[in-house]
Amino acid sequence: MNPEDSHLQCPLCGQSHRAPFLEPGQRALCVRCGATLAERGRLGPDAALVFALTGLVLALPSLLLPFVTLTKVGNERTVLLSGGVEGLWMSGFGLLASLVLFCGILAPLGLLTLLVAVLWAETRANPVEWHETLRHWAHGVERWAMPEVQILGVMVAFFKLGTVVNLSVGPGLWCYGAASLFTLLAWRRFSLQPRGQQARATPAPASA
Amino acid sequence: MKALRPPDRSSATHAAALAISAVIMLVPAYSLPVMHLGIAGQVASDTTILSGILQLWRDGLGGLAAIVFTASFLVPLLKLAGLGCLLVAARHRPGSHARLLTRIYGAVNFIGRWSMLDVFLVAFLSGAVRFGKLASVEPRPGILAFGAVVVLTMLATHRFDPRILWTEAPSAGSGPDDARAVQAAVPRPSAFLSPSS
Numbered sequence A: 001m002n003p004e005d006s007h008l009q010c011p012l013c014g015q016s017h018r019a020p021f022l023e024p025g026q027r028a029l030c031v032r033c034g035a036t037l038a039e040r041g042r043l044g045p046d047a048a049l050v051f052a053l054t055g056l057v058l059a060l061p062s063l064l065l066p067f068v069t070l071t072k073v074g075n076e077r078t079v080l081l082s083g084g085v086e087g088l089w090m091s092g093f094g095l096l097a098s099l100v101l102f103c104g105i106l107a108p109l110g111l112l113t114l115l116v117a118v119l120w121a122e123t124r125a126n127p128v129e130w131h132e133t134l135r136h137w138a139h140g141v142e143r144w145a146m147p148e149v150q151i152l153g154v155m156v157a158f159f160k161l162g163t164v165v166n167l168s169v170g171p172g173l174w175c176y177g178a179a180s181l182f183t184l185l186a187w188r189r190f191s192l193q194p195r196g197q198q199a200r201a202t203p204a205p206a207s208a
Numbered sequence B: 001m002k003a004l005r006p007p008d009r010s011s012a013t014h015a016a017a018l019a020i021s022a023v024i025m026l027v028p029a030y031s032l033p034v035m036h037l038g039i040a041g042q043v044a045s046d047t048t049i050l051s052g053i054l055q056l057w058r059d060g061l062g063g064l065a066a067i068v069f070t071a072s073f074l075v076p077l078l079k080l081a082g083l084g085c086l087l088v089a090a091r092h093r094p095g096s097h098a099r100l101l102t103r104i105y106g107a108v109n110f111i112g113r114w115s116m117l118d119v120f121l122v123a124f125l126s127g128a129v130r131f132g133k134l135a136s137v138e139p140r141p142g143i144l145a146f147g148a149v150v151v152l153t154m155l156a157t158h159r160f161d162p163r164i165l166w167t168e169a170p171s172a173g174s175g176p177d178d179a180r181a182v183q184a185a186v187p188r189p190s191a192f193l194s195p196s197s
């Protein structure tokens, strides 16, 4: 076993700990700064993979189905999830369009793909050696994946346009919302899941 | 892995440079218009971040105005103020209030993404509201400056290594072999195992 698996280093303060055995529903906290280091959910170990897979399955319709339909005195417009990116791009804001494309679409999609790949690799008896690299990438991508912020932005827009334009939510937006929820659920379990010795089914023997 | 590297002292200098750039970009972000709204029968108007919030308030959408005010105004300012505290503390009084400051870092890290709200809002409106003379929304340069504030602040937070807030070395070495030396710390006392909410 990788010796790293049996201990936990706090990402915030650098304190290292021996990994405790966690019962379902328990968390391990850093003794020095109090940060949550690991958490064993009440659901089984495969829950994160199931959530990530569901999110990935929902991602495709969220890209392709109508996101929002707008009507203004008889004129109807249907926009896709990528509508905001196009709007900025056509107005000459290419840099900002790239940022919205990355934070709203590419990073969330990349995160789900990485989560599925890593979690699937870890269900195998001998995880392939690149799973640590993918895990590292997932942490890098997660900071920039903001689907829940995009949803709040769209909701604010709905209220703002309330009197100006008629809006209706399309199936694409529902799928995007659901995918975003499953991403959050998968990420929480993924980033705090007990690993290695901690993840074993039985408590570690009372130490010498 | 990041966690196994020694604390990065140079991180504070880089984070400070990024945070100062973000503070400078706050000026155009809040003073320039972020979008242009044209509706048939109404006077076309440019909106800034703050006038957009005020408009929501006037339209009787107080709750929504509070959300946007928090995400677009309070969060960027609190984030930069929090980062400023951390940078000053790391430089002048390392080791004092390390636990509190580490908590502040965690909070700054957590709230950061929500200030992208206005960028997503303007993007959505300018993509969706394209009815020519009837109704149209176009982005304006203020939103680019605001996007820069958000990105620079996030980069500053990521660059800052909170471990430099602690002066004394962790109570065990950073090598995996030392992990057993701190075994008493976690598993036994129930205080360190808490039911998750």
Ligand SMILES: [Zn+2]
Binding pocket: A010, A011, A012, A013, A014, A015, A030, A031, A032, A033, A034, A035
């Ligand atoms: Zn800690």
